[in-house]
Amino acid sequence: MKALIYNGPRNVKIADVPDAKLERPTDALVKITSTNICGSDLHMYEGRTNVEKGKVLGHENLGQVVEVGDAVDRVKVGDWVCVPFNIACGFCENCERGFTGYCLTANPGTAGAAYGYAGMGPYHGGQAEYLRVPYADFNCLVLPPDAEEKEADYVMLADIFPTGWHATELAGVQPGESVVIYGAGPVGLLAAYSATIKGAAQVMIVDRHPDRLRLAQTIGAIAIDDSKVSPVERVLELTNGQGADRGCECVGWQAHDPQGHEHPNMTMNNLVQSVRPTGGLGVVGVFVPEDPKGPDELSRHGQIPFEIGKYFEKGLSMGSGQCNVKAYNRRLMKLIHAGKAKPSFIASHHLSLVQAPDAYKHFDAREDGWTKVILRPAA
């Protein structure tokens, strides 16, 4: 089958790879009709991970079931399904408590597995014609009858919408509260959108890309351009000097200033400064334990100079980590189905699989208007 594979730093290509197929009686095989490029794919693309050449990328996948194993009871051939980026068994000590992003079974020796991702197990991704889905009854979200009509919305349930939602959950956003979000990429935008759905009174979002800030405004968020103002000062100004009730980190370790210099602690410490005493932080931007190409000695070992003094004085709390997609995807699906959420507002490009290498280039360059790419392998 055709698939997009990693071929080295800033080098991805479409290749013929062995067909995805059932390997265990609990597997399903899904014909992929929509698969997104994720901002976290760019960490691999830029050579900042140890992903192996030949890996099929793609962890935001939606399609139609074409075959199921003997032990699959719920999912049927013909079902339209959206597949969480986490691969989870459903029965380990972490999965049974809902931590499907930290499954102990699917990637032995590590907590957590995913499709097509560095360090997340031997699984190929879905930027391809077909995808093998392990533990299919547990992992497949079966979509309602409007699956095809709202496919661009539903595909956001694989990762980016739940991950934005997760940021607001980790931060503890409650109705009536104020929230500041660092990063207006797809995750940040959907964190802002999630906060709005939950009834936040005031949603502020910090970025510097005009296209992203414009999109943020279309969903009612207050856009803060950190190439023009101090985001901390602006947040304090907008909150009567108190700081926001909650804050979300949607950038991660490759945070950089408007001039492009990386400062892995920039958004974290800005958050500590921007959030009021007793507040909460949600960190979903990726930080890594080792980064040989990091800008300084600390960052190369996964450390940042962190403002623990202010953090403690304010009595802050901070949740972190990758999203447990299954914790939220069904209820977000219901919001889409009921017409109360339309996360596809972030989608800027619908392309074929062969256009993927080019799309990686534009998206990685953060070119104006390249907010989010949906690939359509079956088109």
Place this chain on the structure above:
Amino acid sequence: MKALIYNGPRNVKIADVPDAKLERPTDALVKITSTNICGSDLHMYEGRTNVEKGKVLGHENLGQVVEVGDAVDRVKVGDWVCVPFNIACGFCENCERGFTGYCLTANPGTAGAAYGYAGMGPYHGGQAEYLRVPYADFNCLVLPPDAEEKEADYVMLADIFPTGWHATELAGVQPGESVVIYGAGPVGLLAAYSATIKGAAQVMIVDRHPDRLRLAQTIGAIAIDDSKVSPVERVLELTNGQGADRGCECVGWQAHDPQGHEHPNMTMNNLVQSVRPTGGLGVVGVFVPEDPKGPDELSRHGQIPFEIGKYFEKGLSMGSGQCNVKAYNRRLMKLIHAGKAKPSFIASHHLSLVQAPDAYKHFDAREDGWTKVILRPAA
């Protein structure tokens, strides 16, 4: 009246100071019969804060009400009361949500006030004959009839027992879980005790002072001597390589190795290493935004090199900050009253007020057996 005052680094003395008296109709005046020296008093004692000379120290206070203002409805003259170290109004935006440690009224411009403490407002402490208690109806915990009999237990409700409990709340300790606690001082010991009361299955505590480790064992905790073994390795060993479910930081920014060298990030990063993926951390050891006498440039500005990479990869969460005593003191009082908690097991010395300067010296030197000092000003 007689009181213990701060007189410069490693210099406290008993002095005659103006009598504490009612200043507002909502005040009560309490004759102090028990007042503890707290580990956090040592930060002031050692000259690591900007506390002013002449300040009466002491924020762990118990005594008998001798006078109340016109607007006091609940508290009566003659009541035995334990007074939370936080001074809270009860009606500001933070107090109304239960964050009495972050009161916006009692110390304007800052979130949080306390008796006899650096940066916590103009209030004198209770290492004295009398104490003025603002917002007395809100702040006084009226004790049951066995107040005098169990005075050494009840005085622990002012700070140290709720603070230990808070560590386990912030960490999210649930029955059946494993917990590691860094620091077996009074707070750490009472965090271990709190975890036990809550039904933790396994409580491990890290320190190097033999007297503290012995005490820890008397309450069923597993003592880990970090001058002899790697605490991280030992915790992993005791938890089948997984790490503890929860971890508590009960040391703070003056963390130091067995040789006495300060490493402000030592316990924090050990916690990140010791706790399993999906786990929670509770940080009640004090960290400060500025420390001019800190051991390195970062620490002088309240920053530490923090293992955010591992933290994120594990999906950890971390709560922090000083305890909101009123959140827990009533229920802990009921446990003491019912004979189900006896936090006075940490008390090593019962002394008169004039012995206080000497007691500071011994306690600051962490001399063997000086675990916790209760001063008895009325004795």
Place this chain on the structure above:
Amino acid sequence: MKALIYNGPRNVKIADVPDAKLERPTDALVKITSTNICGSDLHMYEGRTNVEKGKVLGHENLGQVVEVGDAVDRVKVGDWVCVPFNIACGFCENCERGFTGYCLTANPGTAGAAYGYAGMGPYHGGQAEYLRVPYADFNCLVLPPDAEEKEADYVMLADIFPTGWHATELAGVQPGESVVIYGAGPVGLLAAYSATIKGAAQVMIVDRHPDRLRLAQTIGAIAIDDSKVSPVERVLELTNGQGADRGCECVGWQAHDPQGHEHPNMTMNNLVQSVRPTGGLGVVGVFVPEDPKGPDELSRHGQIPFEIGKYFEKGLSMGSGQCNVKAYNRRLMKLIHAGKAKPSFIASHHLSLVQAPDAYKHFDAREDGWTKVILRPAA
């Protein structure tokens, strides 16, 4: 001063009564500019309670502070305030846990006090020119600068909006869920509105008054007319046979069928039938322990034949009781201030105080279009 007093069943009148005044140093005196008639006032109006003649009614009050006692620190003369219907001390065992609707101080011997209400203490209500507010620092919600401009919205914070919100909290409504609400009076409408703000995917509301059902539709709820269809069957139909995730009771013990016959268990058992296994119920419609005029022997003693068998089989949960207004009013105020909530959509009439007796008559008759009356004593 002028005030509306209870003068016997279906008999209220405007009378000259002694001026409200400060009685304790913690009191404030508020000049009332908006005061609503509540559906629960009708229980008194209809003679179904033991309220005493001469009582000034009115527990949904907003106005301007004209005097404060010596012990009032926060609230200032000139402040615009909305006053929660519960009178709470802020420092008793229930208030300190946030249960301000169950204050043990303000109405000794009972848990809970209120203005102008049967069995809720000796306090006069605010359908009058002035209102005495006890424990003013704790009870007054100080409004933002747009207080007068949005007065019709902010007055809903005294009771009806928080009570609607409370119904959804007790029921446990989460984003993406379906909710059924029995009763489209002011509380039911604001419960539906609250569920919508919280991100419910599907909000269904049962009533039979066309004006109320129309209003419900304007906020996006699905109106179910129980004079035309079986509400249980309709809910099951709308939820694929499963039942709603959550249900709210906003009617109370005087529930009656479309023909006007009272069945105190009608809405409760319909809820049990309408809600899916594992679901939650929130009961804010009032039920009383004694009702001498009840339609049958059980109801006269505050009992109903309750479907405990189905309830248990489904594993339902049920929260109940009057709202703790302070638990929600500040965050709802922020939503109004930010333009994200406009609860005045329920207000049908803005009248002067002298028009109040007539308004009671129309409202009690549930005349078409009489959804909610705001009285303006100062106009």
Place this chain on the structure above:
Amino acid sequence: MKALIYNGPRNVKIADVPDAKLERPTDALVKITSTNICGSDLHMYEGRTNVEKGKVLGHENLGQVVEVGDAVDRVKVGDWVCVPFNIACGFCENCERGFTGYCLTANPGTAGAAYGYAGMGPYHGGQAEYLRVPYADFNCLVLPPDAEEKEADYVMLADIFPTGWHATELAGVQPGESVVIYGAGPVGLLAAYSATIKGAAQVMIVDRHPDRLRLAQTIGAIAIDDSKVSPVERVLELTNGQGADRGCECVGWQAHDPQGHEHPNMTMNNLVQSVRPTGGLGVVGVFVPEDPKGPDELSRHGQIPFEIGKYFEKGLSMGSGQCNVKAYNRRLMKLIHAGKAKPSFIASHHLSLVQAPDAYKHFDAREDGWTKVILRPAA
């Protein structure tokens, strides 16, 4: 194989039945070494359910895995496992939220399946030599190396210990609180034990069987004999007239007075009277939607006269339903393994399978000393 089957009211017998065997690739086959008789088995025994003749009873099962299907990944032949009484798929909409007691897959058309129980699906029970366990990876709790040594403790994890724990969870028991439990059968005793483990300050338990009340006292509970005193008055007395913070119903619909007359609402209304305003109730005693042999018209249709007036006035909450065993069994296992819980204190008899019919007779008669029977089919 040999098994105990239902053969009509008060008639069970040991019979030769077809061997349990694997039916699906996700099944495991367990050789049963311990299987308890449950109080809820007596509802069937007494002919108060529609269970079919020939059904193998027994839903509290422990044993050793002897065979697994092709799709079983985690559970291995030779593992000692304790099997939750609920049969759950792990992937339906209820299971994925942790409501394994309300599985939508295992017993289509109903929410919830179980072994050997009326109305809970076609599954045979474990009072037999072998048991088929569906969805084995999800349903089997693999025990630690001390499985055989502590078998009498671990078998309590199948139902009775988690169910007692569930009662306290539904009631919302917090450390330092007071709890009253109606019913000192195995579930009630383990609810009391659970409350104690969680740090309740005061645990009261109501029954009239001297052997049960004695056992309650051995775990530190206050025994209240309702054949001698009014339990409501006694609870009020023991709680300064306030009532208990929390209450648990561990009796169910066959509640009867000391003279043996059934009053299905007796314990429910006593709870409402015994618990303080703002309190919580947990109902795990079984109530059924239809009971043709009920003592009155209401009860025959699953209704009880319920004190909703008092319930509402007090603002109580009430959770109900059968336990989701997987929500608690692992952490309770850890407590047993760590030596911090020993639920076998309720076990009065260890018998062979052939003694089971006789044991039913004694247990049903509530003969003195027959608290809990463990059958040992393999012995």
